[in-house]
Amino acid sequence: MKPKNNKLITLDEFKEKNYGKRGTKKRDELEAGYENFKIGVLLQEARLQKGLTQEELAEKVGTTKSYISKIENDIKEVRISTLQKIVELGLGGHLDLSIKL
């Protein structure tokens, strides 16, 4: 079957959903930590571009669909090696990482 037509929520929608409205303490505290969300969206975009379901991707990487789901949606941290594994083994792509001073 095809992947579900998941609408990618925006960063603002995500923040409000998870951290509350702007100006609240919780929201402000966590404002800086949205990088994980961006990674999740990035991964989801890439997966859909490839026309893969979470389960298909999971199998290629050697994990389960529940873990893929968590990465795409949750606030959880991802290790660089994990991200790399998903991108390379699962999506046949390449993860780029650089420091700009």
Place this chain on the structure above:
Amino acid sequence: MKPKNNKLITLDEFKEKNYGKRGTKKRDELEAGYENFKIGVLLQEARLQKGLTQEELAEKVGTTKSYISKIENDIKEVRISTLQKIVELGLGGHLDLSIKL
């Protein structure tokens, strides 16, 4: 004082030091996992460019010099948020991350 004039070892030197000569089982098994090394080198280059000691960097980030040393040299994994913290708080730079399909 100034940072030590650490010579950055090459990827090949690193691999041989940590995993043994090419062709051995251990070396082959871990061949793919050198991304951490590259990150360490990247960070060290950036730190030296800024003329900071490990201790100075550590203080800015809110950690200790022993941890900085580990990241620059060890095989250990680094979380993306940790890397980001070091780059932004410590080096005043920006961490770029992208997926190429």
Place this chain on the structure above:
DNA sequence: TCAAAAGTTTCACTTTAGTGAAACTTTTGT
């Protein structure tokens, strides 16, 4: 409308990054 496929959530467990103090080694500058 409704079964099957896709995606999410919960729970419980294992592994490992993150952490600091302290002892140690290496480099620097005089």
Place this chain on the structure above:
DNA sequence: ACAAAAGTTTCACTAAAGTGAAACTTTTGA
């Protein structure tokens, strides 16, 4: 040569990522 600063290593602990099974919810396609 040698003291002080820079960097490394070890040890031990804590918090959080990694993991899978299974129950659950949502979407798809006929």
